Amino acid sequence: MALRAILARSSSHPAAPPPSSPTPSPTTVTAIRAASAAKPAPASSPAGGAYALELEVGLDAVRMASTLCEEVQAQLMRQDETADTKDDRSLVTLADYAAQAIIAWRIQQEWPDFTMVGEEDAEALTEGGEGGAQTLEKITALVNKTLAKHKGDAAPTLSSTEIVAAINKGGGKGGKGRHWILDPVDGTLGFVRGDQYAIALALMEDGDLKVGVMGCPNMPKTGEVLEYDSSYTYGFSPSMVTKMLAGESVGWYKGCIFAAVKGRGCTVEPCDARIKAAPTPVTVSDAFDPVSAKFCEPVMKANSSQGFTASVADNLGIASKPLRVYSQVKYGSVARADADVFMKFPKAGYKEKIWDHAAGVIIVEEAGGKVTDAGGAPLDWAGGRYLDTLDRGIVATSAALHERLMDAVSKSWSSSQL
Numbered sequence: 208m209a210l211r212a213i214l215a216r217s218s219s220h221p222a223a224p225p226p227s228s229p230t231p232s233p234t235t236v237t238a239i240r241a242a243s244a245a246k247p248a249p250a251s252s253p254a255g256g257a258y259a260l261e262l263e264v265g266l267d268a269v270r271m272a273s274t275l276c277e278e279v280q281a282q283l284m285r286q287d288e289t290a291d292t293k294d295d296r297s298l299v300t301l302a303d304y305a306a307q308a309i310i311a312w313r314i315q316q317e318w319p320d321f322t323m324v325g326e327e328d329a330e331a332l333t334e335g336g337e338g339g340a341q342t343l344e345k346i347t348a349l350v351n352k353t354l355a356k357h358k359g360d361a362a363p364t365l366s367s368t369e370i371v372a373a374i375n376k377g378g379g380k381g382g383k384g385r386h387w388i389l390d391p392v393d394g395t396l397g398f399v400r401g402d403q404y405a406i407a408l409a410l411m412e413d414g415d416l417k418v419g420v421m422g423c424p425n426m427p428k429t430g431e432v433l434e435y436d437s438s439y440t441y442g443f444s445p446s447m448v449t450k451m452l453a454g455e456s457v458g459w460y461k462g463c464i465f466a467a468v469k470g471r472g473c474t475v476e477p478c479d480a481r482i483k484a485a486p487t488p489v490t491v492s493d494a495f496d497p498v499s500a501k502f503c504e505p506v507m508k509a510n511s512s513q514g515f516t517a518s519v520a521d522n523l524g525i526a527s528k529p530l531r532v533y534s535q536v537k538y539g540s541v542a543r544a545d546a547d548v549f550m551k552f553p554k555a556g557y558k559e560k561i562w563d564h565a566a567g568v569i570i571v572e573e574a575g576g577k578v579t580d581a582g583g584a585p586l587d588w589a590g591g592r593y594l595d596t597l598d599r600g601i602v603a604t605s606a607a608l609h610e611r612l613m614d615a616v617s618k619s620w621s622s623s624q625l
């Protein structure tokens with residue numbers, strides 16, 4: 208039985224109500240299909256052309272960080288480790304610091320003067336007394352163990368001073384110029400819950416995204432198992448976990464890395480380099496059929512208005528319940544057409560950070576999609592660490608569906624209290 212059918216049968220949710228707005232006529236679907244067919248096909252591979260070295264280094268760095276994150280997530284699940292709370296009350300773990308350190312270290316090998324806008328800084332480790340020093344020791348051991356695993360005899364042994372310096376490379380102000388952008392563990396809540404998270408790295412030059420690499424160590428090879436149901440432990444039913452653990456022998460694996468280079472398309476491949484599978488080009492959904500369409504959004508109500516997104520989905524005629532997923536894995540879901548639309552509408556006054564979107568956005572764009580704010584404007588990457596000029600929220604979809612999505616947003620906005 209297809210997994211989608213198993214999921215439908217095992218779901219405890221009542222069937223979704225019929226859409227209140229009419230579904231588009233076949234003519235509209237045909238028009239959208241024709242519009243998407245007219246868009247230029249993305250290059251088949253991001254590798255090999257401009258930014259080849261940046262892509263290679265990014266992939267190497269994100270692969271190492273993914274290994275390290277998987278180890279820490281397993282420790283958290285065994286309760287051998289715990290998460291800490293930062294001053295802004297968000298969560299942080301050994302993995303957030305260690306992943307930022309190993310990625311910054313790897314980039315520095317090629318470009319000693321690189322600059323980076325990264326989520327973490329080492330203040331809590333250097334100014335945090337005995338506790339901070341112990342955490343730094345654990346991070347140093349974890350980074351060195353990961354380097355040894357990936358680089359063998361060529362692996363250096365980094366000192367805790369070098370680790371602190373690498374983490375603090377993330378303190379860049381951004382703006383014009385060439386900057387790497389990093390969220391070492393995006394979706395830390397998902398991470399500590401044993402669920403989805405992403406290691407999201409991008410390269411920006413003068414406000415243009417050039418390269419995106421996103422490691423999604425828990426993202427299944429195909430989208431069906433991402434179906435979210437709150438009755439499942441950690442978002443996965445036992446049958447999903449069994450399927451994922453069965454691995455490639457039955458056509459399944461978990462752990463994907465997306466790679467995109469400006470103008471050269473987007474691919475996905477297994478996170479685990481031991482699984483031999485060539486990078487596969489991905490493209491966004493090429494036709495919008497509201498009956499089968501899906502949209503995705505944050506799991507946490509605090510991060511996005513689920514009432515507003517439901518209204519927009521309703522305007523589009525989407526009947527199915529939302530796919531709620533932690534982190535930028537949602538952009539990956541749109542890029543490979545697991546979902547047709549991603550929407551995030553945070554509370555007024557919330558300032559979005561560039562590292563929460565940069566990698567995901569170039570991945571969707573290079574898969575043939577379009578990402579804008581709720582007013583239809585592209586995101587401003589050169590404005591510093593925050594997306595200060597963002598209008599209300601962020602939407603990602605196929606280039607063909609974007610205009611209709613904008614209309615649906617406007618319609619919902621004019622009748623909403625947001």
Ligand SMILES: Nc1ncnc2c1ncn2[C@@H]1O[C@H](COP(=O)(O)O)[C@@H](OP(=O)(O)O)[C@H]1O
Pocket residue numbers: 297390392393394395396504505506507509510511532533534535553554557560563
């Ligand atoms: N009140 C809020 N509104 C919107 N986004 C928020 C938020 N608080 C935190 N976030 C951001 O939402 C990200 C998680 O995304 P999602 O909700 O899609 O899983 C967090 O990334 P981190 O977990 O890396 O800090 C954080 O940057």
Ligand SMILES: [Mg+2]
Pocket residue numbers: 390392393394395562563
């Ligand atoms: Mg984040």
